[in-house]
Amino acid sequence: MTEAMPAPPKLSDPERRTAFLLSLPAAMILLIMFILPLGLLLGVSFTGPEGFSLAAYQRLLTTPHYLSVIWNSLKLALVTTALTFLIGYPASFAIARARGGWRSLMLGCLFLPLAASVIVKAFAWTILLRSDGIINSTLMLLGIIDEPVRMIFTQTALIVGSANVFLPFMILPIFAVVAQLDPRLGEAAAMLGANPAVAFLKVTLPVTMPGIIAGVALVFSLSVSAYVVPTLLIGERYPTLAATIAKAYLLTQQPAFGAAAGVVLLSIAIAVVILSSRFGRSSGGLS
Amino acid sequence: MTAPDAGLHLSISNVSKRFGATTVLEDIHLGMAKGELVTLLGPSGCGKTTLLRVVAGLTHPDTGRVELAGRDITRAPPYKRNVGVVFQSYALFPHLDVAGNVGFGLKLRGLPKADIASAVHRALSLVHLERYADRPIRALSGGQQQRVALARAIAVEPSVILFDEALSALDRKLREAMQSELRHLLTQIGATAIFVTHDQEEALTMSDRVAVMYKGRIDQLADPRTLYDQPATAFALSFVGQSLSLKGKVVSSDADGSVVETSAGPLRVPRRFLRGSSVIVATRPEHVTLTAGDNTLTGTVVGATFQGSRSLVEIDAAGTRLTAEMPGRCTLPERGETVIFSWPLSETLSFSGEEHA
Structure with a gap:
């Protein structure tokens, strides 16, 4: 991505000072609202009854229950990302190719x-x-089912809800790339001998890769840390990292443990963002 | 169905295409010899791009047949036709460098790496870009991108190359330079090519034959000279080159031709028309002299401009504006002066007024 940027012009010293001053308000906001609390969080996560301690991390990363909690969050994020991609990718093309009012x-x-x-x-x-909800009552009314099917508080409900909530974050970055594409690219590939499958793999997919990566990074980091959706749609049956953090702060009063869970969650999200942008560069995506 | 002529490299016969209620192509016939350069010329909406897309396989005709190199390709998908296209937008692959773009088609054909590299180099040197092989597309100027698109199309040695307004995105100077260079290059490699353009100068420069298209039909298919000297329809006349024309009604007709009464006076035409029919009488500006002759009219000079090798005199003849072309060095009449002017019968063109609205 960076290689596409034109080299920044050489600045004189006064210009450099102006640039620095102009960036100061944004830098201050980031520092006060973001970096400082993060530093605090990191600090707290390493405290125990007698000062510095790795106890919180040890508990989090060795207890089978908490390992399954981490896996729950990862699984939710992976499935949500995959599902929103499968739905969002074709949808982005549909929106980008639609005309005027439809678009x-x-x-x-x-x-x-x-x-x-x-x-x-x-x-x-x-x-x-829910069991007396619209879907169940409609199905029963139509005689398709005799008893309500259990839908709420299942993993299916969680995935459906999560995909629904995060879908726009997959579509928007992909749409932004697709809307810029020359619709003739596919035709150009065809004229050079590429059948539709080859044209998709050799042209469409790599050309839209920057949008895919942005969408994947966004949806993954949003869904791995989702709190409201899993809490309301599945609850205690599917404990996630975000729910564990909330519990540690609000119920069990274990700030060090909550902070450590927060750090682990953040690390996962950061790792995915870095990995996906790496992958984007090596796959030759354009800016 | 007429049988396609034998020995033709590309043969389009009976091709028609409708989009809903609009007829975009109506009974198109076009045959091309190997190595021939043909331009489809016409205003936007005349069907020229649709015809090009029919040859490319990107649009399927409702009726008719397209044959290329002895093979019926009417129903063949675009990727099985071996037809090259240079698009107006170039449609270069932004994720590949110059060599990656030019080698794209060769790679799909599964050629060995060394063969691809040498073919890419050959194609790039034809367009003078061999030193740009590893540049990213976005680092190229419009003219260079145009050349890459051309190199990409010729690298796979297609049976026919199609140019869809391929030069229209370039500025005028570059476009004119590219026109003669492109013609030279295509002749050099013996390519058969179809150009689509609305630029008549480009059509005359680039092609062996020009097909003037209007409302989904080919009005006239002729070499540039014939097209200019003997336009088949009033539309072909107005679309190619400058002309002056007057509408009128036939008042008498004999074996040698007809006399047409126009608002500016009677004019003789060397063609027989029914008495009372409406006719368009025309000539080219360079045939007009400021003396009496076969078809003489009187008018008022409304403007005269010196343009170097030629001068243009604009004359108002009974409400119709006509432009005459004079040699650059002649003495020009004054504005407001009343002049007589004429052109020879042999250079008088006439079209039935009912041919086109």
Whole structure:
């Protein structure tokens, strides 16, 4: 990505000072609101009853229960990312290729739910999915089922809800790339002898890779740390890292343990973002 | 169905295409010899790009047949046609460098690496870009991208190369330079090519034959000279080169031709028309002299401009504006002066007024 940027112009000393001053407010906000609390979090995670301690990490990374919690969060993020990609990739093309009114309508449908709080959306799913919910009563009314099917508080409900909430974050970056593409690229590949499958693998996929990577990084880091969606749609049956953190702070009063869980969660998200941008560069994606 | 002529490299016969209620192509026939350069010329919406896409396989015709190098390709998918296309937007692959773009088709054909490298080098040296092989596409200028698109199309040695307004994105100077260079290059490699353009100068420069298209039909298919001297329709006349034309009604007709009464006066045409029919009488500006002759009219000079090798005199003849072309060094009439002017009968063109609106 960086290689595509034109080299920054050489600045004179006064210009450099102006640039520094202009960046100061943003830097201060980041420092006070973000870096400092993170530093505090990191510090707290290494405290025990007698000062410095690795006890929190030891408990988190060796107890089978907490390892399964980490795996739960990872699994939720992986499945959500895969599902939103499978739905979002073709959808991005549909939106980018749509004309005028249709395109606005589709983008509207995508943006509008972002205005609603994730709590509202998660509750909406509980209304749809519960045993006396709309889906069950409709199915029973139609005589397709005789008894309500258990849908709420299942992993299926969790995945469906999570994919629904995070889908826009997959579509928007991919759409941004696809909208810039020359629609003739596929035709150019065909004229050179590429059948549709080859054209997709050799041209469309690599050319849209920057958008895919951005979408994957966004959805993965959002869903790995999701709190509201798993809490409302599956609850205690599927403990996640985010729920563990909340519990450590709010219920069990173990700030060191909560901080350590936070650090692990953050590390996973950062690792995925770094890995995916690496992968993007090696796969030759364009800026 | 007429049988396609034997010995033709590319043969398009009976091709028609409709999009909903609009007829985009109507009974198109076009045969091309190997090595021939043909331009489809016409205004936007005349069907020229659709015809090109039919040859490419990117659009399927409703009726008709397309044969290339003795093979019926009417239903063949684009990737099995061996047809090259240079797109208006170039459609270069942004994730590949110059060599990657040019070698794309060769790689798909599974050629050994060494063969690909030498073919890429050959194609790039034809367009003078051999030193740009490892540049990313975004580092190239528009003209260079145009050359890469051309190199990419010729590298796979297609049976026919199609140019879809391929030069229109270049600025005028570069475009003119590319026109003669491209023609030279295509002749050199013996390529058969079809150009699509709305630029008549480009059509005349680039091609052996020009197909003037209007409303989904080929109005005239002829070499540039014939097209200019003997336009088949009023549309072909107005679309290629400058012309002056007057509408009128036939008042008499005999074996030698007809007399047409126009708003500016009677004019003789060397063609027989029915009495009373409406006719367009025309000539080219360079045939007009400021003396009496076969077809003489009177008018008022509304403007005269010196343009170096030639001068243009604009004359108002009974409400119709006509432009005459004079040699650059002649004495020009004054504005407002009343002049007589004429052109010879042999250079008088005439078209039935009902041919085109």
